[in-house]
Amino acid sequence: MTTKAQTMAGAAEATAAPTGGFQVSLGWWITRISLALIVIAWTIPTFGLFISSLRDKDQLAITGWWTALQTSIATEQGRTAAMDAQVEQGGQYVLSGSVFPEGSTKRVRTYGGGFLTSSGTVEYGQGEQPGIRDYTPGSVVTLDDGSTFVLEADGTYTYTSATPFDFDRGRRFFMETEIPPTFTLANYQEIFRAEAVDQSFINTFTVVIPATIIPIAIAAFASYAFTWMEFPGRRFLFYIVVALIVVPLQMALIPLLRLYNNVGLSKGYPGIWLAHTGFGLPLAIYLLRNYIGSLPRELIESAKIDGASHFQIFTRLVLPLSVPALASFAIFQFLWVWNDLLVALVFLGKTPDQIVLTSKLRELLGSRADNWEILTSSAFVSIIVPVLVFFALQRYFVRGLLAGSVKGG
């Protein structure tokens, strides 16, 4: 509600401000333009990744993603068919076909060089094929032996000679091609087919769901005890919980790894579920206790007077009322486990049936470092779920953040 009132107040101010004279209106513009610039700078890296993951991998490797809507130009070689493909037509021998694969959207800009080289071949510059811009599509090249060659813009060629062709390997030439903007899901098909990223996606879910539910259940009981039950050492124990929130995970890994190796829990899902449960508990207990502690005392007291047991009060009254807090923590834990790399590296294997998305992505950064089509699409698969969860449940997330840190502040 606050947010909405805030937005409305902001909107009212926004419409009112420009009438306030030159100085106010200058400030009005500066505010909006600087905020817009910051937002653009913040969003561009992710946007670039997304666009790139949908681009043709050859284009992606040579041009920036911001040129995705422009036609890009590439240097390629073309090759005619070999002699066994020739046909005789009206006393002439003809080789024909296309230099592009079926369904290609490429166009020829210029061609030349290779077997089309003649004394008049032009050198265009360092690093470029001599003769590559000698001919435009459709123009007929007459070679020294009287044969003619013509390449059309769509890549089809006709090579005609009065005498039979006798080469086992097609003749080579060069061309500049235009690649029109193309967007494709091929990169995604590739990472699912060749890199088993889809399996990692399932593995991540396999880790995340139990690792989110178990700590919530355990923390809810504990928070209830910390709030509504009397027992010796209650205060002291809770200080320990508060202290444990900031303990670096690094401090826990080595003994747990040793322990897991001894009891056979390492490299398996149950081990990582339990580890995430332990690591997530302090914050869970802290958040839930703050919330459960804010429920009206009279409500609990009157239930007690009516003869309800703690267990009944907890399951029938406190739990249903705590859904917003449970949701807040569930989102935290979901995002944290989904995005975790360290715990997964230590407690899970790297076999295809166990490697999670973050771990897979890190492996691809090493093995496919130059294949941006693989990296961008895999990264996108790994971020899309948490980003959607975040946008859908932002309200709970923000509420949890505020409750977790500025309590009373």
Place this chain on the structure above:
Amino acid sequence: MVRKFFSRLEPWLFLAPALFFLVLYLVYPAIHTFILSFFDPHSQQFVGLHNYVWAVQDTEFLQSIRNNLLWLIAAPLASIVLGFIIAALADSVGWGTLAKSLIFMPMAISFVGASVIWKFVYDYRGPNQPQIGILNALVVALGGEPQAWVTLPFWNNLFLIVVLVWMQTGFAVVMFSAAMRGVPAELIESARIDGASEIQVFTRIILPQIWGTILVVWTTFTVDVLKVFDIVLAMTNGQWDTNVLANMMYNWMFRGGGDFGRGSMLATVIMIAVIPIMLWNIRRFRAEETLR
């Protein structure tokens, strides 16, 4: 009698699973790690302070300490300053909520995912080729030389820090935005009427009111920075003088079959850096409890 016994036992039944996990997964390992830091690689032989003595003579360790200090200063400072600016700007425009959401979004992304995103931003091609990384493309468009950013010693640390700042600034924005909403508008208005400049309004009225929030944000970031490991692992793996303690700890944990002595020592060093914040959190919590 039985009833009384049960009512005394009941809280512990509610607490038992939580206490079991907290002790097994955090309390016991933390104590054990501290003890193992005085043992040899295979945790067999007590070696006293040997691992610590080794560390202060190891160039990689000293480098990591220096880098961690740079992270500790630069990352929270940049996020807090940016967080302030963005919160102030966003709360004065109609589409501020949308702007905040977009700046907040990277918080939902993993460190590895963010590392891929930024590695792509920093991508480097030779000077005669078209750049596909947007940073180098901008540099070239402005007439500069393209650079392999993550390999430039010292500066590369800042390029890695940018990734963390990008991810965590949203948190500062949300916190400051909520805190500034709590500053009474009448207070600001009357100060303005009394002739206070905007800077005075900020330093004398707004800043003291949200000081507590700044400290909370600062300590949260400090703990995050000390634990940062994924960004360094994914982007440089500590090469080109970018190592940090947490990544070094991970390396030693597995390097050459695993040196648990040095690994534990490095974890303990991180822990020692966190302890002041831990104590401060407990104090703050106690103060809040007495207000309840």
